[in-house]
Amino acid sequence: MDKKKISMAVVKRLPKYHRYLTELIKNDIDRISSKDLSEKIGFTASQIRQDLNCFGDFGQQGYGYNVKELYNHISSILGLSKQYRTILIGAGNIGQAIANYTKFERLGFILEAIFDANPKLVGIKIRDIAIRDIDEMEEYVVKNKIDIGIICVPRVNAQKVCDSLVKSGIKGIWNFAPVDLVVPDNVTTENVHLSESLMTLSYLLKDKQS
């Protein structure tokens, strides 16, 4: 595939395709017209054709998409054909919930270790993974070639943990701390800012009712 720049709007839609195609496969549907897919997913058929055209030739005019083929292709575009070695830092409420989420493993994100700064938590197991002391983190990341760090520590500690991960060679950070992390250009961050999502909801609620 030639390396053209795909817009973030398209990128943000891809996981939704992935989710709907997963469902079609579960329901043993082999083939779907762009019209039917569009009705299911809520994008227009022409939007879907345009999105998929960014990634090569899928169009089977009048015949529809081969579901399994499209699923595999979108998985591969999303980087889901490989496995990622991940660690999670901060075994508080959100950290524990994320660590317990086995769905991420099915997508290829394997949780290899959990770290926390609280000595009381060290040794406790989540899904057979013992929580380790955060002081062991850098060495562990280097030694085990970890791809992704999942930051679930409090806001004030997040940048420090991030710096430490970057120093150890991690290239991807999934950040749950309510802070904008500063990273070098070769490191990717993706944020889940829960409070901001809740504020968006309250704005929209107010806007709709005024």
Added chain:
Amino acid sequence: MDKKKISMAVVKRLPKYHRYLTELIKNDIDRISSKDLSEKIGFTASQIRQDLNCFGDFGQQGYGYNVKELYNHISSILGLSKQYRTILIGAGNIGQAIANYTKFERLGFILEAIFDANPKLVGIKIRDIAIRDIDEMEEYVVKNKIDIGIICVPRVNAQKVCDSLVKSGIKGIWNFAPVDLVVPDNVTTENVHLSESLMTLSYLLKDKQS
């Protein structure tokens, strides 16, 4: 304020202003120039002026913004000057983590009750809030004038729970289930789709390394 339509891009930036202004207040900073604010927050000064102009006159050219005033105004735009009565449905991993997050209460989102379909969970307390049987939910929502339902149930049950909340008069839904809920026009949904966020990360990782 006249009711003009604010773009979603601006709306999505507002919580970030709120977060940075909260920090400035914590650090006892009364006044900030648009240049300093822009350095902190990472938007250009002109972007900030443009954003804030959507909501009336803030410009104090050469004198900067009054932090407390700007904070109050943005809080009010975000609908954070009032309190919201919320319930949470689905006391699994994510549900428990969200229920334990007291930060949301400080923003004005008060968790009034938790519901689950699993009889084994009914009666167990999270932060002094006993989990109730989901069969009591509709009556509870009507009686207690609940504003927001937080859906943390598995995908297959999410639409059913949503329908039930809407029927009982709820106007806002914060949805953690990996599904696009169908709601009437007068109901607002905001999604936190964790798997989609993780897929965005893997896409960007792959894109950066290829």
